[in-house]
Every structure is written in structure tokens, then in C-alpha cells.
Amino acid sequence: MARGHELVIIGGGVGGLVTASVAGQLGLDVVLVERAPRLGGDCLHYGCVPSKTLLRSAGVAHQARQGQRYGLRTALEPVDLGRVMDHVAEVVQRIQNHDDPQRFRDYGVDVRFGEARFLDPRHIEVAGERIRGRRFVIATGSEPALPDVAGLATTGYLTNESVFAERRLPRRLLVLGGGPVGVEMAQAFRRLGSEVTLLEQGEHLLPRDDAELSGELADVLAREGVRIHTDTLAVEAGRTDTGTRVVQARIGNETVAFEADEILVATGRRANVAALDLPAAGVALDAEGLIRVDARLRTSARHIFACGDCTGPFPFTHVAEYQAGIIVANVAFRLPRRVDYRAVPWVTYTDPELAHVGLTAVEARQRRLDVEVARFRFRDVDRALTDGREDGLVKLIVHRGRLVGGSILGPQAGELIHELALAVSARVPLRRLAAAVHAYPSLSQVIKRAAGSLYAPRLFSARSRRLVGLLNRVLP
Numbered sequence: 001m002a003r004g005h006e007l008v009i010i011g012g013g014v015g016g017l018v019t020a021s022v023a024g025q026l027g028l029d030v031v032l033v034e035r036a037p038r039l040g041g042d043c044l045h046y047g048c049v050p051s052k053t054l055l056r057s058a059g060v061a062h063q064a065r066q067g068q069r070y071g072l073r074t075a076l077e078p079v080d081l082g083r084v085m086d087h088v089a090e091v092v093q094r095i096q097n098h099d100d101p102q103r104f105r106d107y108g109v110d111v112r113f114g115e116a117r118f119l120d121p122r123h124i125e126v127a128g129e130r131i132r133g134r135r136f137v138i139a140t141g142s143e144p145a146l147p148d149v150a151g152l153a154t155t156g157y158l159t160n161e162s163v164f165a166e167r168r169l170p171r172r173l174l175v176l177g178g179g180p181v182g183v184e185m186a187q188a189f190r191r192l193g194s195e196v197t198l199l200e201q202g203e204h205l206l207p208r209d210d211a212e213l214s215g216e217l218a219d220v221l222a223r224e225g226v227r228i229h230t231d232t233l234a235v236e237a238g239r240t241d242t243g244t245r246v247v248q249a250r251i252g253n254e255t256v257a258f259e260a261d262e263i264l265v266a267t268g269r270r271a272n273v274a275a276l277d278l279p280a281a282g283v284a285l286d287a288e289g290l291i292r293v294d295a296r297l298r299t300s301a302r303h304i305f306a307c308g309d310c311t312g313p314f315p316f317t318h319v320a321e322y323q324a325g326i327i328v329a330n331v332a333f334r335l336p337r338r339v340d341y342r343a344v345p346w347v348t349y350t351d352p353e354l355a356h357v358g359l360t361a362v363e364a365r366q367r368r369l370d371v372e373v374a375r376f377r378f379r380d381v382d383r384a385l386t387d388g389r390e391d392g393l394v395k396l397i398v399h400r401g402r403l404v405g406g407s408i409l410g411p412q413a414g415e416l417i418h419e420l421a422l423a424v425s426a427r428v429p430l431r432r433l434a435a436a437v438h439a440y441p442s443l444s445q446v447i448k449r450a451a452g453s454l455y456a457p458r459l460f461s462a463r464s465r466r467l468v469g470l471l472n473r474v475l476p
Ligand SMILES: Cc1cc2nc3c(=O)[nH]c(=O)nc-3n(C[C@H](O)[C@H](O)[C@H](O)COP(=O)(O)OP(=O)(O)OC[C@H]3O[C@@H](n4cnc5c(N)ncnc54)[C@H](O)[C@@H]3O)c2cc1C
Pocket: 010, 011, 012, 013, 014, 015, 016, 033, 034, 035, 036, 039, 040, 041, 042, 043, 044, 046, 047, 048, 049, 051, 052, 114, 115, 116, 117, 139, 140, 141, 142, 160, 181, 272, 275, 276, 307, 308, 309, 310, 315, 316, 317, 318, 319, 320, 349
């Protein structure tokens, strides 16, 4: 193989797997290298799948305690976390079957297990073997970034890589970080029965999201009993004589101690690149340690592409999948396709869910766009009342009659957001959203009504009333 394999992919998570399956089915000579003993990556084993399954169990527990609200008598015995985690593991296993290496081999992909390291820009080494490639894709994902909290290593802590293996529900759980991982796990453990305290150094939970909506979500979590401390920076960890874990945190000029039985660290991610020897390949990192890529996802070595969490800037499974499609277009079809992140949705799967696409009002104004904001609350939609799910609202960010962004806090926001994502990406005029027939009584009426709310003042203005009066006087 003097010229080398047409495509060598490093990392068998979603970015690598999607690239491999499409490129393999298109007939390219593809090698896929994964260092773990199984395919699937973080999303399947330590991320989306276990976290959403745990949230579902926690949601069922919550519902069971809420029977009275629906005219029912229900009761819930204390939760056995071991059984819940067995269920989580079963779901992961079922989905793992989709990522069976044989499936990829059937697509013509040569799947290898072992850690990859670049020897030079054209070769990697895996399990003692040199592999030559004409093009490469780096899709090695990310790992938990530990915060600068002295003593954490000695107190011990959980991360997303260990929490789903827990068997005993901690009586008191301290969550460090109020990003998506921290917020989802805080609600899950609270609903399962732990006392949960969450520390976030920033002013708001979920700083990427609309601050008003993330503030309302914080209120819902607080009502359920999650103790949330924003503007609170964890700085030091230790143990008391009795073994209790203690985290010291800075709140303004004060230092406050938080006690817990377990600590969950959810303070962000860093790219998985240490093992790759990227300098040997001529692949550069940015200031945050992410692989630097251009709009075609080429690294500083033009024949080496990268996608997924190791590149940022949207560390989500669906973005890794989208980027994989861009790489295939560039590599297999030789099309100069570029990424366009204007309509990337994301969802935090709390209850209610918080979903977003496009620009927030703040971002739009930073870009000097003259925007209007339309809003509508779920409690004013009949379906939210029939379901007893009244928290939350929709916000639409409108520029020159078209949607440039939208946020939804509410039941099934993670499904509803896709109507907005399509409207943002297809530049659909807002009046079309307002005019489209939405089934009754669906939650999606909240979108139609939010869009309509911008037109209502014009429709019911004195001018319209005069026009209607005139028409009805002069016409038969
Ligand atoms: C708790 C949690 C919940 C999440 N929930 C969601 C969610 O609901 N929705 C969502 O969109 N996203 C979610 N995410 C993010 C999502 O998991 C990631 O965006 C996604 O997994 C990124 O895919 P990837 O292919 O870039 O990397 P990964 O899935 O991490 O795959 C990278 C693979 O590369 C392998 N690898 C690394 N280095 C080497 C090497 N040198 N040689 C060979 N192999 C190597 C790794 O073993 C791994 O299998 C969540 C993340 C976490 C932590």
C-alpha cells in the first residue's frame, strides 16, 4: 500500500463512526481506529444515552410523587440506585448493538482497536503497526476538564465517566459546574432522592442559553429542592474527621464550606489529543487546546481533517454528525463544502427542557441587528394546562420579519425547537409560522401564538378597525 489507505479515521465515537460508515459505503478504502475495546464513544457510554436514560427514571420517580396533582393516589418507595443503573446499562447495551464493529466491517471499513499516535504527517502507529494514510480524520472527542480546586484528587470525586457506575444513592451530592452536565445530573439525582447542591462560578446556570429562560429553569430546580449557588467558585476540597467531603467556595469576598457525601465534577471538557503527538503531524491547536480547523474542517495540515468535540465549538453529538457529513463531501466527493453553524439547535434535557437555536437577543444586538422579540407562555396554551405542564415560555428573535433565533423553556422543548431550527435555516418569514395550521391541542401552538403575537397589535390596530368598518359599510 505505497500510497496508503484513502482515509484513516481516529476515534470511534459519533464523529468517527458517521464518517467511516458513509465513506465505507461510498467505496473508499477506510481504516477506523478506536482505543477503547468497543465503539460508540462518550455519547453512548458516558454521555447522552446514560444521562437521558437516568433523567427518564428520575422523571418517572417525580411523576409517581406527583399523583395528587392529577387526581391520583400514588406512592414511591425509596429508590435503589443500583437497579436504576442496571436499567441505564441495559439501554446502553441495546444501542451498543448498532455500533457492533461487524456492521462497519460489512460497510467495507477496516476496524482496528488500539491507541493511535502520529509518527509523521502521513503515518500513525497503532498497536505496534505503522498505518499510512492519504487523508486522516481526527475524531478523538473530549474528556472532563478538572477545575483548579486544590485537594480534589485526595477527596475523590465523580465525573460523567464514573457516575453511571454508582450503585448507592448519595444522601448529599455536591455538583461543581452549572453547564448542561451539572444541571441535568443535579435534577436527576434530586428527583431520585439525593439532597443536591450545585455551585456555578458564573452569574447564571447554562451561560450559553438565554439568561431569562435559564433563570426560570433555575427557579423550577430550586422549587424541586436543588440548592443553587451562582457566582460561587469552588476553590478547595478536603474531608472532615468523619470522612465527609467539604468544598470551600468563594462567594464575593467570603469563603463558604459545602459538605457532601459525593462530589460530581462537571466543570467543562478538554480535547482528547494528548496521545496523538499532533506536532509530529503538523496539526495545530488553538488557545483553548482544541484542534484548529477551517470552515472545511481541515486542520493546519490540509490532508488531516477533524470533527466533533476535539474541535469545539459546539460539543454536541448532532454537530459531530453534521461535521462528519461535511468531511465526507470534501474527502469523497471533493466538494469544497463548508460548515454553517447558524441553525444548530441544542437542548438541555431537564424537565422542563431548555432548547435554543440561532442567536439570542443579546447576541443579535451585539451584532447590531435591529431585532424584535416575540414571546408566549406555555400556561396560555391549552395543551400545557391539560398536561399540567405550565412552566416556561418561547422567545423568538426576529430581524426584518424573519426568525434569526429562538429559545424554548417548556415541556418537549427539545422536539419543538426543530420547527424553529428549520425556520432559521430556511429563512422562513415569521408570518408563515404565524399562519401555518398547528394541530389543536398540541404544545406546538405555543410557536404559532408567539409568532402571531408580533402581528396582533398591527391586526387589531385602530387602522385595521377603520378599514374593516369602511369595507362593511360600502360593500353589500
Ligand atoms: C454527561 C454528558 C451528556 C451529554 N449529553 C448530550 C446530549 O444529550 N446531546 C448531545 O448532543 N450531546 C451530549 N453530550 C456531548 C456528546 O457526548 C459529545 O458531543 C459527543 O460524544 C462527541 O462525539 P465525538 O465523536 O467528537 O467524540 P467521542 O464520542 O468522545 O468519541 C471519541 C472516541 O475517540 C477515541 N479516542 C480518543 N483518543 C484516541 C486515540 N489516540 N486513538 C484511538 N482512539 C481514540 C475515544 O476512545 C472515543 O471512543 C453529552 C456529554 C456528556 C459528557
